[in-house]
Amino acid sequence: MRTGDIHEEDDPVSRSMLRWYPASWRDRYGAEFGAMIEDSLGGEQPTMHFRWSIMRAGLSERLRGAGLIGDTAPPSARIRSGAFTVLCGWLLFVIPGIVFAKLSEHWEAVIPRSSRHLPAVSFGLVQVLAGLCVVAVLAGMATVLPAFVRFVKDGGWPVIRHQVGWAAAATAAMVTVSVTIVAWAHHLPAHLRNGGSAPYKLLGVAWMLLFAVTLFTWSRAAIAATRRLTLGTRQLEAAGSLAIAVALSMPIMTAAAAIWWGSIAAAAPWFFSGAPTGSPSSPWVASLLGALIVMTLASVVGGAGLLRITGSWRSLHAV
Amino acid sequence: MKRTARDASRRTNDPSMLILTSLAGGSKHGHALSRDIEGFAGVVLGPGTLYGAITRLEERGLIEPLESDNRRRPYQISAAGSAYLSEAVSEMQRLADEGARRLAMANQAVAQGRVPRISGSPA
Incomplete structure (x- = not known):
């Protein structure tokens, strides 16, 4: 039987509910927990409340196992998981960040010089912090690189081979679509490149989805590898400090992007619709609003990681 | 460590405290624990909550699993668990004694007419 396999003697209901729990937990408690479920149900079907209670407990156990909640994990594991939470927040932030960068292209050209100060400052802040x-993310990766090399040399490659394979495949697909877009764009006139061609637009959406999948698969591979790395206190401190900097930057960038939008909307609303200068236009852009909402969500994820790191910082030196 | 009254009052419904109290009366497996707790505390602990608390208690060395020849593994309270429960019970006892003492004083003051009876309180 492999690690975490569901016990054959469990009934189908117990088996389905046990899947919410992590493999390591199932190894230790799976059989007795299955028996308890059977005893509690007494042959009857579980209610929604019963299922929800087990699902919640199982997911909570998974989060606890990953060091994301609870205080039973050592401080090093809590800081590591906090840094990963911030990294996940940052990866989520990158996608709306690209949308923002695309929508804000050439804004200086259409706004009156007298109204340029506030959007320039806020836009500059987003650029500098990004x-x-x-x-910071690259420096964090460099910090854990020696430990990663040791991990691979010590036979860790088979553990992450599957995840890295998926990530490499997603990257290859994204690169292929990127090359196709660039090659196609060179043969398209400007008006077709800027929303006039439905197939080109569709390819752009496909690229965005592939980009998100690539980020997700690489994050999954990085999490699978890094949770198994042995990191020293100084490496954890460095990675934790960089993660704190990223987590603090995300809400500032979100606010700056919102200020930029507001200032452009007040001074040159025609910019968003591409209408001639001075013509009445609505400043509401669904994609920009969506980008800001996702940026806010990413900032919240980063904030959760930040709290996890700062809450465990003192304990790191106490052990 | 100084604990607040809120901590002490929370403990009465804390699944870990309920499990330790149940195991102080003898070793039990999961379902027997759940029935015992429902009997003495009137609290129904679902399997997820119960086993979450069992996991934490075992990690902290407050309970110990016993050998079993079937899937229903019993647990017993450890020496550390007994000490922890004893301290918690003493703390709750102090809180209960203090509450009872103050209520008695308040009732005495009402009976002597020194303070008016609070509306809705028993005569």
Whole structure:
């Protein structure tokens, strides 16, 4: 029997409910928990409340196992999971960030010079912080790289091979679509490139989805590898500090993007619809609103990671 | 460590405290624990909540699993668990004694007419 396999003697109801729990937990408690479920139900079908209670407990056990909640995991595991939560928040932030970058292209050209100060400051802030976050994420990766190399040398590759394979496949697909888009764009006139061609637009959406899948698969591979790495206190401190910087930057960038939108909407609403300068236009753009909502969600995820790191920081030195 | 009254009052419904109290009366497996707790505390702990608390208690060394020849594994309270329960019970006892003492004083003051009876309180 493989690690985490459901016991054959469990009935189908217990088996289905046990799947909510992580494999390591099932190994230890699966059989007795299955028996308890059977005893509690007494042959009757579980109610929705019963199922929900077990689902919630199982997911909670998964989060606890990953060091994302609870205080039973060591401080190093809590800081590591906090840093990963921030990284996940950042990866979620990147996609609306690209949407924002695309929608804000050439804004300086249409806004009156007298109204340029506020949008320039807020837009500049987004650009500077985004650049710093990219540097911080790369520095964080460099921090754990030696431990990763040791992990692979010590025979860890089979553990992450599956996840890395999926991530590489997603990357290959994204690169193929990127090359296709660039090649196609060179043969399209400007008006077709900017929303006039439905197939080109569709390819753009496909690229965005592939980009999201690529980010997701690489994050999954990184999480699978990093949770098994042995990191020293200094490496954890470095990774934790970089994660804190990224987590703090995300809400600032979100606010700056919202200020940029508001200031452009007040001074040059025609920018968003592409209408001639001075013509009456609505400043409401669904994609920009969606981008800001996702940015806010990503900031909340980053904030959760930040709290996890700062809450465990002192304990790291106490052990 | 100084604990607040809120901590003490929370403990009465805390699944971990209920499990430790149940196991103080003898070893039991999951379903027997659940029935016993329902009997003495009137609290129904679902399997998820019960086993979440069992997991934490075992991690903290407050309970110990016993050998079993079937899937229903019994647990017993450990020495550390007994000490923890004893401390918690003493703390709750102090809170209960203090509450009872103050209520008695308040009732005495009402009976002597020194303070008016609170509307809705028993005569």
